[in-house]
Amino acid sequence: MKIIKPDEGEVLDIELEEDFLAKNRKLAEENRSLLDQNKVRAIDVMGSIGSGKTSLIQLLTSLLKNKFKIGVIAGDLTTDIDARRLEQDKVQVVQVNTGKECHLDASLIKKALRSLDIKMIDVIFIENVGNLICPADFPLGTHQRVVVVSVTEGPWMVVKHPYIFAEADVVAINKIDLAEAMGVFPQKLIEDIQRINPRARSIPVSCRQKKGISEIIKALGI
Amino acid sequence: MHDFSISQQIAHHVIRKVEEEKATEVLEIKIKIGELTHLNPEQLTFWLREFFRQTPASRAKILIEKTPPIIQCKKCKYEGKVRVKKEDTYLFYFLAPFTCPRCGSDEVEVISGRECLLERIKIKR
Numbered sequence: 631m632k633i634i635k636p637d638e639g640e641v642l643d644i645e646l647e648e649d650f651l652a653k654n655r656k657l658a659e660e661n662r663s664l665l666d667q668n669k670v671r672a673i674d675v676m677g678s679i680g681s682g683k684t685s686l687i688q689l690l691t692s693l694l695k696n697k698f699k700i701g702v703i704a705g706d707l708t709t710d711i712d713a714r715r716l717e718q719d720k721v722q723v724v725q726v727n728t729g730k731e732c733h734l735d736a737s738l739i740k741k742a743l744r745s746l747d748i749k750m751i752d753v754i755f756i757e758n759v760g761n762l763i764c765p766a767d768f769p770l771g772t773h774q775r776v777v778v779v780s781v782t783e784g785p786w787m788v789v790k791h792p793y794i795f796a797e798a799d800v801v802a803i804n805k806i807d808l809a810e811a812m813g814v815f816p817q818k819l820i821e822d823i824q825r826i827n828p829r830a831r832s833i834p835v836s837c838r839q840k841k842g843i844s845e846i847i848k849a850l851g852i
Numbered sequence: 853m854h855d856f857s858i859s860q861q862i863a864h865h866v867i868r869k870v871e872e873e874k875a876t877e878v879l880e881i882k883i884k885i886g887e888l889t890h891l892n893p894e895q896l897t898f899w900l901r902e903f904f905r906q907t908p909a910s911r912a913k914i915l916i917e918k919t920p921p922i923i924q925c926k927k928c929k930y931e932g933k934v935r936v937k938k939e940d941t942y943l944f945y946f947l948a949p950f951t952c953p954r955c956g957s958d959e960v961e962v963i964s965g966r967e968c969l970l971e972r973i974k975i976k977r
Contacts, residue, residue, distance in 0.1 A: 640976070640977045641977075642875075642975050644974075645971070645972045646869070646971065646973060648970040649970075650858055650861050650862060651858075651886075651889060651967055652967060731857060764890060767891075768854075793888075793890070827950065
């Protein structure tokens with residue numbers, strides 16, 4: 631049999647069309663249908679380091695845990711500090727450590743969902759890694775996205791990170807009890823969010839004083 | 853920031869292809885990055901060069917093209933690029949894809965501009 635072989639030194643142009651970000655989006659869609667099949671509502675909570683993501687989730691779960699079965703996925707680089715903070719009665723918590731990664735991705739969430747008893751959960755809060763940039767490129771399959779921004783991050787936080795706010799459904803403006811001391815006007819942040827994303831609901835909160843938490847629940851429609 | 857992990861995935865994919873095709877050298881790698889991603893061509897190239905060290909791709913030409921956002925309006929069916937006015941700031945460039953430039957509706961779908969596409973490679977056997 632005659633076998634046709636390429637000549638040595640032959641140049642081949644190979645079409646690959648491999649989209650590396652689309653892979654994540656596809657996995658996110660799979661996560662979403664798994665959540666929908668089990669009638670679980672998932673909420674991605676994003677925000678910079680120290681903005682108050684864990685505190686907000688803590689307060690939300692305390693208020694909601696008697697009405698709903700709650701699950702929390704806490705994302706962090708290495709520690710389980712947040713998962714320990716979030717452990718409460720009637721709340722299932724799983725810690726995801728990303729190692730060196732600056733964001734959670736859909737495949738990590740897929741794994742985390744497997745380790746939760748999702749048949750026994752109505753609402754899942756997913757705490758993303760503290761970062762206002764990278765998580766925007768990696769949807770997880772959640773139904774809603776919350777961004778927590780605090781007045782201690784200064785007056786330019788929103789305009790400097792427009793993309794993450796463009797993706798948000800609800801924005802919690804945290805630490806308003808410190809707004810005066812910081813010389814930051816929460817109303818200015820609300821206007822900035824409005825310009826970037828007219829659909830987002832902005833809510834001033836103070837996790838320390840437990841203010842504005844039920845408004846967040848209302849805005850999420852839980 | 854995540855340029856590192858994305859480059860690693862791209863590099864693995866290229867090297868796997870090189871092995872499959874029994875190539876001796878990779879001459880060219882073409883990548884398309886959507887302008888709506890947070891990926892940066894310079895950083896991507898830097899990491900790819902690192903991952904390709906001492907591989908058949910170490911001398912490959914890395915071509916990265918940025919692709920503009922394309923949106924589709926659910927209301928008026930507009931499909932196309934986002935029109936950016938001269939007076940618009942950097943902020944509005946990011947904002948623009950989320951409203952339709954023709955009818956102003958915010959019910960738009962981004963159909964292109966979020967990709968990180970390894971389009972093609974040129975290899976030598």
